[in-house]
Amino acid sequence: MQLDNNTIRQTHYNILNVKEDASQDEIRTHYKSALLTSHPDKLLQHTTNSNYNDPQSKFLEIQTAWEILGDVKSRALYDMELRVSRQEDIVADEIELDDLAVEVSSDSDVVELFYQCRCGDYFSIDSSELEEMGFQLLTEGNKLSLRARDSADVASIVLPCGSCSLKIRLLIKQDTS
Template identity: 30%
Template sequence: MHRPALSYSGLESGDDVCGVFWLELHPDKQKSDLSEEEAELHLQRFIDVDQAWKVLSNEESRKAFDLQLRAQELKQSWPVDACIKLEDMDWDSENECYSYSCRCGGEFHLEKDEAEEEEDSVVCCDTCSLSIEVKSCR
């Protein structure tokens, strides 16, 4: 979740930026010689820009979005290498924790009580600086 950097010089307002993207991406304004795949990509980008505009053009929803974005940034202070499901991890009955192999050869370990929480967990490798996000099954 992030705000994209727009590089349209000379545009004064958000309405100007939206207008440029609207004309550039609107399905009715597309060239007829686009492949089906290109047309689908343009349509998805148009939908993404339209949804972003609906959030960012309204002061209340923009403030809520900014707060949510800031909370996410504060919560995650390191890069997440991968997102996995808890069921993809191996159960280590000896240590009573879940484990998952890191590409460096180390291991990610998730304690049983942490795995039972309803929130997703970020787990660091025991050898390198990589981390994974473990999605809760609840």
């Protein structure tokens, strides 16, 4: 997933919670599972479920992802477009979690991570944005770590500067311990 113009851009693979090299059977299985857990009628029965602000929107995202990834030809075209869009994300620097400054909000549970840009402004992301992208920010004493929803060894997030056009890539390495 990548951040672009301070918004989160999810891929259809992220929506169905599958890896990009998943088989058609894996995609179908995850699609059916996502349908069962996000169908608007089912969610109305569980109105206390705060994961879905708009059940209809989530359901439509899942349907769209399936329509594209479920068809071999449209999936191949989508994969090509995805590769091209990633090549457009030329980054000024690659950093790791340890390179970021941390600020904990005293009035909420949100943790904000910063990295200073050459222009004087900052690249930033907070724990709630990370959760939306499928990452859990963990704190153990003074050490921060990220855990991804999937089992990818390495993931990355592209962060734009708040003022200029520069972007950095935050590399997320999974702890194997």
